Amino acid sequence: MIRTIHVGFARKPRKPPQPGPPVASEESARDQASGVSVAVLRELQSLQGTGDQILDALVPRARLLQLEAGQQLLRRGEPNLRVYIVISGRLRVVLDDSPLAYIDRGETVGELSLLASSAATATVAAEEATQLLVLDEETFWWLAESSHEFSVGLLVRLAKRLRSNNDAVQENIALRRQFEQAALSDALTGFRNRRWLDQTLPRIVQRHIHASEPLCIAMMDIDHFKQINDNYGHAAGDAVLLQIGRLVRDNLRPADSAARIGGEEFVLILPQTLLPGAISAVERLREAVASASFEYDGGALPQVTVSLGLVALERSANPLELLGRADDTLYAAKQSGRNRTEWPGRGTPGDPGR
Numbered sequence: 001m002i003r004t005i006h007v008g009f010a011r012k013p014r015k016p017p018q019p020g021p022p023v024a025s026e027e028s029a030r031d032q033a034s035g036v037s038v039a040v041l042r043e044l045q046s047l048q049g050t051g052d053q054i055l056d057a058l059v060p061r062a063r064l065l066q067l068e069a070g071q072q073l074l075r076r077g078e079p080n081l082r083v084y085i086v087i088s089g090r091l092r093v094v095l096d097d098s099p100l101a102y103i104d105r106g107e108t109v110g111e112l113s114l115l116a117s118s119a120a121t122a123t124v125a126a127e128e129a130t131q132l133l134v135l136d137e138e139t140f141w142w143l144a145e146s147s148h149e150f151s152v153g154l155l156v157r158l159a160k161r162l163r164s165n166n167d168a169v170q171e172n173i174a175l176r177r178q179f180e181q182a183a184l185s186d187a188l189t190g191f192r193n194r195r196w197l198d199q200t201l202p203r204i205v206q207r208h209i210h211a212s213e214p215l216c217i218a219m220m221d222i223d224h225f226k227q228i229n230d231n232y233g234h235a236a237g238d239a240v241l242l243q244i245g246r247l248v249r250d251n252l253r254p255a256d257s258a259a260r261i262g263g264e265e266f267v268l269i270l271p272q273t274l275l276p277g278a279i280s281a282v283e284r285l286r287e288a289v290a291s292a293s294f295e296y297d298g299g300a301l302p303q304v305t306v307s308l309g310l311v312a313l314e315r316s317a318n319p320l321e322l323l324g325r326a327d328d329t330l331y332a333a334k335q336s337g338r339n340r341t342e343w344p345g346r347g348t349p350g351d352p353g354r
């Protein structure tokens with residue numbers, strides 16, 4: 001059925017055959033008029049089905065090129081006006097120094113840049129001693145017009161290449177998403193990181209100001225965390241960070257978010273929340289930490305506490321100013337004895353104005 005397809009290549013107006021740019025390393029390669037036999041050509045996949053008469057006519061039109069291992073055939077970015085069919089050996093397609101694909105016996109290379117009148121998109125070199133049949137532009141078009149099978153085969157190969165390129169693009173998109181995700185999260189706790197906060201907080205603030213909705217931000221810092229590292233080792237400190245991460249997740253609402261912005265410092269974002277609601281949410285978290293038992297490697301660790309500075313969004317606020325106020329408030333919580341939540345207007349411990 002495939003044979004009924006009419007392949008009409010839109011040919012460019014025929015210019016007198018141009019010599020074309022020198023093939024990389026062609027100078028040093030053995031380049032001779034093709035004395036290759038029709039029997040050999042008949043076996044090549046890209047010429048299969050092409051009649052002997054056409055192959056007979058092809059022999060004197062084509063040339064042979066012998067490459068030593070490592071010799072370059074095409075160089076990325078350089079023009080190419082020839083199509084090569086691998087008679088024996090193997091070519092390696094290289095992009096940015098890493099092998100992209102191999103071109104084996106019977107397969108062709110160079111057709112994409114020739115058809116698109118564009119530079120070679122990758123560098124191609126001989127993986128091992130390789131013998132090639134060289135079709136100049138004129139011969140290539142003659143063969144495409146003379147052999148329906150060659151043309152159909154060419155279309156099929158181009159379609160497959162397009163398909164595999166599309167697959168590679170999809171893979172790249174998925175990989176890029178993964179990298180973006182990794183760049184925005186903290187490897188230890190899986191929380192969002194400082195970069196995420198810098199990117200996202202301005203949008204959150206803007207949205208709340210625009211909608212006149214309340215928003216609270218808390219800065220949380222583990223108390224005397226250095227002592228845990230100093231007394232039990234860094235790995236024990238990491239275990240505490242992980243457990244506190246779990247407590248944060250368990251005690252915040254799904255709409256809330258948290259970022260680990262420094263060693264033992266977290267920012268909690270409580271959207272659509274007024275200060276009283278935020279106070280009870282972060283106090284619940286603070287108490288959960290204070291009453292949790294921590295352990296590392298089967299051994300119990302001493303009690304761990306956190307201090308928090310909580311602020312509410314004001315109309316004129318910008319994200320930096322909001323974080324700065326939260327940081328100042330956290331400092332006040334540390335100054336007032338730690339294991340404590342401080343917020344503007346709370347007053348000092350024992351102050352009945354709380």
Ligand code: GH3
Pocket residue numbers: 188221222223224225226227229233234235236237238241262263264334338
């Ligand atoms: P304060 O109550 O005033 O906050 O005292 P602190 O000891 O918690 O604060 P300080 O800033 O003196 O020490 C923070 C420590 O956190 C020092 C640093 O080694 C440790 N740290 C930072 N990142 C990590 C981490 O990823 N893992 C571990 N285990 N420790 C970390």
Ligand code: MG
Pocket residue numbers: 221222223224225226264
């Ligand atoms: Mg600390």
Ligand code: MG
Pocket residue numbers: 221222262264265
């Ligand atoms: Mg700190």
